[in-house]
Structures are given as structure tokens and as C-alpha cells.
Amino acid sequence: MLIFEHSQSGRRATAQAPVDEAVVDDLPAELLRDDVPALPEVSEMQVVRHYTRLSQKNFSIDTEFYPLGSCTMKYNPRACNTLAMLPGFLAHHPLAPASEGQGVLACLYDLQEMLKGVTGMQAVSLAPAAGAQGEFAGVAMIRAYHDARGDAERDEILVPDAAHGTNPATATMCGYKVHEIPTGADGDVDVDALRAAVGPRTAGIMLTNPSTLGVFERRIEEIAGIVHNAGGLLYYDGANLNAILGKVRPGDMGFDVIHMNLHKTFSTPHGGGGPGAGPVGVSARLESFLPVPLVAFDGDEYSWITDRERPQSIGRLSAFAGNVGVLLRAYVYARMLGREGMHRVAEFATLNANYLMKRLQEAGFDLAFPDRRATHEFIVTLKRQQKEQGVSAMDVAKRLLDFGFHAPTTYFPMLVPECLLIEPTETESPEELDGFVEAMAKILDEAEQNPDHLHEAPHTRPVRRLDEVRAARELDLRWVAGGT
Amino acid sequence: MSELPGDLKYSKSHEWVRVNDDGTVTVGITDHAQEQLGDMVYVEVPEQGRELEAEEACAVVESVKAASDVYTPLAGTVVEVNEALTDAPETVNQDAYGAGWLMKLKPASPDALDGLMDPDAYQAFIDAE
Numbered sequence: 001m002l003i004f005e006h007s008q009s010g011r012r013a014t015a016q017a018p019v020d021e022a023v024v025d026d027l028p029a030e031l032l033r034d035d036v037p038a039l040p041e042v043s044e045m046q047v048v049r050h051y052t053r054l055s056q057k058n059f060s061i062d063t064e065f066y067p068l069g070s071c072t073m074k075y076n077p078r079a080c081n082t083l084a085m086l087p088g089f090l091a092h093h094p095l096a097p098a099s100e101g102q103g104v105l106a107c108l109y110d111l112q113e114m115l116k117g118v119t120g121m122q123a124v125s126l127a128p129a130a131g132a133q134g135e136f137a138g139v140a141m142i143r144a145y146h147d148a149r150g151d152a153e154r155d156e157i158l159v160p161d162a163a164h165g166t167n168p169a170t171a172t173m174c175g176y177k178v179h180e181i182p183t184g185a186d187g188d189v190d191v192d193a194l195r196a197a198v199g200p201r202t203a204g205i206m207l208t209n210p211s212t213l214g215v216f217e218r219r220i221e222e223i224a225g226i227v228h229n230a231g232g233l234l235y236y237d238g239a240n241l242n243a244i245l246g247k248v249r250p251g252d253m254g255f256d257v258i259h260m261n262l263h264k265t266f267s268t269p270h271g272g273g274g275p276g277a278g279p280v281g282v283s284a285r286l287e288s289f290l291p292v293p294l295v296a297f298d299g300d301e302y303s304w305i306t307d308r309e310r311p312q313s314i315g316r317l318s319a320f321a322g323n324v325g326v327l328l329r330a331y332v333y334a335r336m337l338g339r340e341g342m343h344r345v346a347e348f349a350t351l352n353a354n355y356l357m358k359r360l361q362e363a364g365f366d367l368a369f370p371d372r373r374a375t376h377e378f379i380v381t382l383k384r385q386q387k388e389q390g391v392s393a394m395d396v397a398k399r400l401l402d403f404g405f406h407a408p409t410t411y412f413p414m415l416v417p418e419c420l421l422i423e424p425t426e427t428e429s430p431e432e433l434d435g436f437v438e439a440m441a442k443i444l445d446e447a448e449q450n451p452d453h454l455h456e457a458p459h460t461r462p463v464r465r466l467d468e469v470r471a472a473r474e475l476d477l478r479w480v481a482g483g484t
Numbered sequence: 485m486s487e488l489p490g491d492l493k494y495s496k497s498h499e500w501v502r503v504n505d506d507g508t509v510t511v512g513i514t515d516h517a518q519e520q521l522g523d524m525v526y527v528e529v530p531e532q533g534r535e536l537e538a539e540e541a542c543a544v545v546e547s548v549k550a551a552s553d554v555y556t557p558l559a560g561t562v563v564e565v566n567e568a569l570t571d572a573p574e575t576v577n578q579d580a581y582g583a584g585w586l587m588k589l590k591p592a593s594p595d596a597l598d599g600l601m602d603p604d605a606y607q608a609f610i611d612a613e
Contacts, residue, residue, distance in 0.1 A: 165551075469548055472525035
């Protein structure tokens with residue numbers, strides 16, 4: 001039920017009522033509205049109950065285990081939020097001169113330095129306002145690099161077929177043709193196919209390592225050599241950075257450019273279309289192309305670097321300096337962890353994933369890559385259950401909701417049929433993981449005893465199985481008073 | 485799964501090709517492919533007159549699970565597209581080899597069908613997948 005549907009004509013929340021009528025006689029008459037906007041007319045208590053009830057329907061990391069593979073749904077420490085909202089940060093005006101914002105600039109500079117250190121890149125820009133913009137900036141820099149060298153023939157970006165869909169989308173946005181590279185049976189990139197694909201048209205390759213299959217690309221140095229020898233550059237998609245934080249560095253693997261999703265690895269708020277941050281890091285040859293502004297420090301004072309100092313920069317991606325409030329949260333998180341803490345993130349993320357993988361295998365689930373060690377996530381395939389019992393990955397995912405667990409990622413990556421991509425993250429306890437295994441074992445039992453019970457799941461949630469086809473075909477996004 | 489029509493040729497990326505009497509070919513996605521993708525919610529067909537290279541991505545099928553490119557199994561010019569799919573994408577699920585066809589091509593060369601699989605080979609290919 002929408003708050004509009006609680007509306008009763010004439011009902012008011014007095015606490016919100018204006019004290020005086022606003023004076024608007026300085027506005028042109030034709031711009032003034034002559035009717036009252038159709039806002040819900042409800043009491044204060046109705047508002048409180050409505051939104052409290054809605055919040056209780058939330059299925060979130062604050063209430064439930066959320067092993068949504070590829071999304072790194074870890075706990076975000078409250079301190080990040082609290083400290084990023086200190087009055088000095090909140091009141092800082094983005095147009096204030098650098099001399100009046102030394103505190104904010106110092107935090108941003110340190111964040112640049114910490115991200116450089118943990119990724120092994122030469123330089124970092126915090127400007128991209130989301131992961132997607134970071135990807136765009138990364139490929140735009142690859143293009144700028146080739147253009148600056150007069151190397152205009154390169155019109156292809158190589159993308160492994162296991163990649164996130166954003167990679168081919170970004171390459172296309174930047175005007176490149178996408179050439180897909182197949183994956184071998186062991187989950188690694190097919191290096192022979194890569195060797196055959198590179199050439200004078202290769203601008204670069206976009207790689208995620210660990211890949212979306214939950215395995216580490218073991219021949220990464222060889223891959224880097226093949227692409228570099230062909231004159232191409234290597235792009236690191238930071239989606240799975242959590243698995244290797246402080247352990248292996250993309251810069252050391254030979255990558256030329258990386259984007260980081262701070263909401264995954266550095267504990268900033270997830271999704272909802274809200275503010276994001278997708279910093280980019282580069283090797284020495286791409287440094288001059290980094291998006292501006294950057295923060296500089298001369299040992300005494302912090303200052304902004306703009307396109308005046310960096311004429312080859314791909315430019316600004318947004319007004320001001322990206323989403324500073326989000327960057328501050330990541331800064332606090334990185335500061336709280338320190339160098340050793342970052343190692344522990346990767347260690348416990350992979351330990352939790354491997355523990356969960358082993359236990360689910362013992363419980364009778366099939367792994368997509370049983371011979372490989374998991375990184376921070378792994379894939380279970382329900383192909384056998386689908387064939388034998390007619391129980392799909394979607395059925396298992398929906399039934400998990402009844403047990404109080406968010407579903408893992410389903411049907412991604414597309415390479416594995418009937419797959420669940422499971423990522424526990426480092427912030428879950430062994431007891432929580434055991435509880436998840438127990439629920440999964442029960443579901444496997446139900447698949448044999450009573451598959452229909454799974455087909456109809458969820459049974460205990462505010463809504464039952466939704467009609468996804470109808471939802472996609474008949475979009476219903478707007479409420480109309482008295483309408484249908 | 486339904487039986488594979490014997491008069492068609494098949495590609496590794498799960499498209500089928502039918503040779504018509506007038507020398508054109510009809511292209512669609514296989515029943516196996518639509519089954520894997522699940523219920524279709526959107527189909528985008530190429531523009532008429534577009535020249536396609538072999539294995540070029542030329543159409544998009546979007547299901548509740550994923551959006552996937554469709555690759556042309558052979559080079560040629562698009563002479564007709566199935567516009568009815570815009571309003572009724574579920575036709576691909578219901579009749580993949582019939583009313584769910586995507587486009588008709590005029591092949592660029594007479595040997596364009598070489599290298600495609602016959603029904604037995606395609607059946608073996610999907611069994612091994």
C-alpha cells in the first residue's frame with residue numbers, strides 16, 4: 001500500500017504544516033500553480049507507521065545473511081557513516097578554496113595513496129561518481145592513450161565471455177567493437193583463443209580477476225604478456241577486488257588500468273541508485289590521462305589538480321570532485337583496517353567462501369568447478385536437480401527466503417546452467433554459515449520429497465512468487481489517483 | 485525437449501537456419517536456446533537492409549534471466565524481419581522453429597552454410613554441453 005492510498009481529504013500532520021503562508025509575489029504569475037499539489041493527506045502517526053512497516057519489510061544485511069555473489073554484501077561498519085557525517089565534512093562547500101578545505105583534501109589525498117598502495121598502481125583518481133563511470137573513464141583512457149600515439153587502427157576490446165555485462169557495454173560506449181574470448185573447461189581464459197584474437201586492432205582486454213566464475217586467473221602473467229606484446233592495454237575490473245585485497249596487486253599482475261567499486265570492497269553504501277564512487281588507478285603510461293580533479297600534496301599543503309595542470313586528461317566526469325561523502329566513508333573504512341586489516345579482509349573472505357563451498361558439497365550440492373579453490377565466491381549448479389526433479393536454481397533461491405536468507409545470485413554467470421553464485425564475505429560468523437548450510441540441506445531434501453513446495457516458494461514472505469514475465473512486459477511504475 | 489527439425493542447419497551459438505525456395509534463408513534461435521533463456525520479455529531484430537558478417541551480433545533476445553546477443557550463422561543481407569515479435573516476444577518460446585523466426589537473409593555466398601551442423605551433430609553438441 002502506498003502512502004497516497006492512506007490519504008483522507010483534510011487530514012494534516014500539524015508538525016509539518018507551514019507556520020506562515022509563503023510569499024511568492026516575486027515570481028512571474030504564469031509560473032505559479034493555481035491548484036494544490038496532490039500530496040498524501042495523512043496524520044503524523046500514519047506516516048510513522050507506514051514507513052516503519054515498510055522498513056520492516058526490508059530484506060537487508062542489517063537483518064539477514066546476504067550471500068549475493070558478485071555483489072560483496074558485507075557489513076558496513078557504522079563508524080564509517082558517523083565519521084563521514086562530522087559537521088566539518090557536512091558543512092564543507094565544494095566551491096570553497098583548497099585553503100579552506102585542507103581537512104577534506106587531506107582525507108581524499110590519503111585515500112588516493114591507500115588505493116594506490118593496495119592495488120599497486122602508479123596513480124589514482126577519485127573522480128568517477130560510480131563503478132560504471134569508473135569503467136567508462138578506464139576505457140576512455142585506453143582510447144586517449146592510443147590516440148595520443150597516433151595508433152588509430154585499434155578498434156577492438158577483448159572481453160572474456162565470463163565478464164560482467166558492463167564490460168562489453170562500456171567498450172561499446174567508448175566506440176570499440178567487442179571481441180569475445182571463450183573460457184576453458186577449468187574456468188580460466190582460453191589462452192590459445194586469446195593468442196589467436198590479439199593483433200594490430202587490439203586496443204586492450206577487460207579482465208576480472210578473480211573472474212565471475214569464482215576462480216583466480218592463474219595464467220594472468222602470460223595473458224598480460226600476450227596483450228602487451230600485441231600493443232594492447234590491460235583493464236582490471238575491480239568487481240572482485242575483495243578476494244585479493246592486500247594479497248595480490250593488479251599493478252603487479254601487469255594491469256594498466258583498474259576501476260574499484262568502493263561499495264563492494266570499501267564498505268560504502270550499496271545501490272538503490274544512490275551516490276556511488278568508482279575510483280580509477282593507472283600504470284605510469286596512462287597517468288597523464290586520468291580524469292580530474294586529483295588531489296596533490298607538496299609536503300606542506302593540499303591542492304586540486306585540474307585539466308590546467310593535466311592537459312591530456314580525459315577531463316571532468318561530473319561537477320566538483322565526485323561523491324566526496326562516499327569517498328570519506330571508504331577513507332574511514334581503510335583507515336580503520338590499516339594495512340594488516342586489509343590482508344584479513346581477503347583472508348577471511350576466501351576462508352568463508354571455501355568453508356561454505358566444502359560444506360555445501362558435503363551436503364550434496366554440485367560445484368561448477370569442484371577441482372578449483374574458491375576465491376571470495378563460488379558456484380553451485382542445480383543442473384542435476386533440474387533434470388531429475390524439475391527443481392531450478394530459482395526455486396532454491398526463492399525457498400531460501402523462507403529460511404531467512406537472501407538468495408545468492410541466480411543465473412549469472414550465464415556460462416554455468418542453473419547456477420547459484422554464492423559470496424558469504426568476510427563479515428559472517430561460522431554459525432551463520434552453518435545455518436545457511438542447514439537450510440540448503442533441507443531444501444535439497446524437499447527437492448526430492450516435495451518439489452512442488454519449492455516451485456511455490458516463498459511461503460512466508462509478504463508476497464509470494466512474483467510473475468517476472470508480466471513485471472517485465474507490463475511495467476507499472478506510476479500511481480494514479482483513482483486509477484488502475 | 486522437442487525433436488530437432490531435420491531440414492534445418494544449426495550453429496554453435498544456438499541459431500537455426502532454414503533454406504527457402506527463393507534462395508533466402510530464415511534464421512531463428514533453437515528450442516534448446518529458448519528453453520535455457522526462459523520466458524522472453526523483449527526481442528530486438530536487425531534493421532532491414534543491414535549487411536551482416538558471419539557471426540556478427542545482430543539481434544537481442546531478453547528473458548527474465550538475461551539479455552543475450554543473437555549471432556548470424558552466415559554472412560548476408562537482411563531482407564525481412566519478424567516484426568510481430570516486438571509485441572509478442574513469447575512467440576520465440578512457443579514456436580522457436582516456426583512463428584518465432586527472427587529474420588530472413590540473402591546469403592552473401594552460396595557456400596555460406598558450410599560449417600553449420602546438421603541435426604545429429606547439433607544434438608550431440610548440446611548433449612555434451
